[in-house]
Amino acid sequence: MDKETITITVIGVDECPLYHVGDVFHLAGKKLSAPYGKSTCLILVQDITGILMKYECMNGSSRYRFDCSGCGGLARLEYRRSELTEPEFFADDIHSIACSMQKSTFFRIFSEEGFRRLTSLLRKKDYPAGKIIVRKGDPGTGLFIIARGKTEVLGKNNIRIATIGEGDLFGEMSLISGDPAAATVCALTPVTALFLDAGSFRSVFHENPAFQIYLTRMLAHRISATNLLRSREIASGISGNLTEISPLELFQTLYANQKTGVLVLKLPGGLGVASFLEGRLIRAKLNEKTDKEALLDILQVREGRYKFNPGLPPEETRTDEIDNLLKLLMEAARHEQTGG
Template sequence: MEFRNIVFVVTEECSCPLYNVGEEFSVQNSALSVERDKPVCLLMVRELLKALSSTKPMEQRISLQPQSKAKFECGGCTGLIRFEHKKDRPYSTLQMNLLKAAEQRAKQQIIAQFFGILRDMELFEPLSDFDLQDLAMMMKMKGYPPNKIIIEEGERGTNFYVVLSGKVAVVRKDSEIIAEIEPGGIFGEMSLLSGELTYPSVYSRTACQLATLNSKDFKHVLSKYPILQIFFYRVLVNRAQENTLRQGKISSGMSGDLTEINPVDLFQMINSGGKTGRVSFELEGGEVGEALFNEGEVVSCAFGVLTDKDAFFAILVQQKGRFTYTKGLTAEEKRLPVLGGFMGLVMEGLQRIDEQQEIGDE
C-alpha cells in the first residue's frame, strides 16, 4: 500500500530521546521524513506502519470523526510520544504555510543579525558557514529583561545557551557573583553534558537576547558534528579545574585564568600545600614568567628581564593571562636557596603595589 502526503505532529512527549512537542514528520510516497535531519526512530516507524496498515484507509478513519484528530502513540523505548495526524484543509493550509514562512523569515533575520557573533566563537570555528546556519536555525531565540532568573541552582538542566546581546551573571547561593558572561559566551552545557543538577544560578544582569538549544537538540548537534565534542570536553576539564581551584586545591597539569584566581591566591595555595613544582605564566601582551617552589617556598622567579624578587613582585600585580602548574623540580633546582620567607615576600610585594598606586594617584 502506498501513502501520500500524510503529516503528523508531536502533541505530547515524556523522556523521548529524539523528538520534541510541535515537531512534525511526514509520510510521502511510503517514505518517512523528520525535521532538521534528525535520525529516524525505527520503533516509531513500526508504530506508524501499524497505524497506516489498519484495515480502513487513513482518510476513512479520519473522516469518521471530523471533530477529532487521529491520535497515535509510540512508547517502545525509554520514552514516550503521542502524535496526531495533521489534517490539511485547502483554506487553512495556505494560511498556515504563509504564517510558517513569515516566522521562518523573521528568524532568519534575527540569525543574520547575530551570525557574526556565532561565527567568531571558538566553539563554532570548525563548522562551515552552511553548517553553522543550519545549526542556528535549530536554535530558539529568547529575550530576558534585567534581573530575571534563567537557570536556578539545583534544577535538572534543560537547555544550552549562547549569549547574543546583553550580559548574564553566574551567582552562588550567598549572592556572590562568580562570573559575568557577555555576547559570545555560553552556559548551561555542564548539566547537559554531566547529567548533574545545575550549579550555580544564572540570571540576566541587563536585558539580553539568548539563543538556546533544548537537551535533545543539543545531543543531536553533538552527534551530527562530532568535532564539537572536543571543545565541550575541554570545557568540562577547565570547569572541573576551576571548581578545584575555588576549593583551594591545585594539582599537576592544572591550568587556569588569572581573571579567575589572582597570583597572590595561587601562590598561597602552593605554599599552604607545601607543593614542589613550577608555575608558568603566559600573560597579556605575550610576556611570559615562571615561579619555582620547593616544598611551598619560592626558590626562583623570572619575568621578562626581571629575576628573583623583582620578578616575583612583578608577577603579583598581573591580572590577565593564563597559568599552568607542573609538579616536580630537577635535582639542581631543588638545591636553589629560598628567596625569602613566603609571607614576608608577599607582604613586601603588596606593600610595593600600594606604594606604586599612591604614586600613581599623586
C-alpha cells in the first residue's frame, strides 16, 4: 500500500525571527511537526493549514511555493507531497530523516547547532531483511542509528540475545574500546539506518559532553541488563582470568556499578593497580607508569589474572578523578588503532 509524505521546507527568509533556510516541517497523519529544536509559529501553522486544505480539496500539484503571512519577518516555503512505497517511506535527506526522529532520546541531547553538525556527518544506509549489518569479530566501522525497521543481536551459536528498533543505537562499543564487534547484528525487517563513521564519531564525542553522558548511561544499562550476574560477582571481590573477561570489560563493569575498591591485575609485564571511588577512576599504576599512561598499557593486555578488593583507605577517598573514564577508553582505542 502506498503512503503519503508531506514536507514543507523553508527556502527563503527575510528577517524571520524563528526559522532558517533548510528548516523542514513534517506532516504525519494530522500532526504537523516543527523543525527540530524550534518553537512553533502560529501564523505559519495557519498558513500551512490553509495550503493543506486547498490541495486536499483540489487534488492539485504535488509541489507548490508560497510565502507566510508575516509577523516580524517573512519566510518563503515549498510544499512537497509524494506518494512513496513502503521501502522508500523515508526521504533521502539526512536532516529530514533526523528531524522525523526528534522524539528519540539520542537526538534530543544535542543543541540546535550540535544537531546540524551531527546531521552533516551522517550517511543513510538501507538493508534488506536478513542482511548482516555488523558481524561478530569484525572491527568497528561506525555508529548506527536505526531510523526504520528492527534488527536482532545474535550471540554465541547465533542465539538471539536482543531485538532493537527505531531510535536505538549499535556499534558504539567497538568505537570506544577498539575491540572487534562482540555480537552480530542482523536486519529482521528492511532497515534504514543513519551511519556515523569512526572518525566523525570521535569528533562528535569530544565536542558534546551530553553525548558522553548519554553513552555512559547507555553502557550502564546494557551491562546491568545483559551481564548482571558477572557484574555482581566482580563487584563483590571475586578474582578471575583475563582470558575470560578483558580489562576493558572490568573497568566498564566497575564504572557502571559505581563501585569503590582496588582492582589488582597480575600481568605478564608486571603488576597493575587501579583504584575506583563510586565508579570513578582515581588512580592507575603499572610498574613505573601512572594514571593515563598506565591505563593505556593495562587495556592492551589480554592475559593475566585480576582481583577486585572492595573498599579504599580513608586517604584515597579524598583523591580526585583522573578523568572521565569513557573519555579515557576512547583515548585507549585511538592509541591502539594508531600504534601509540
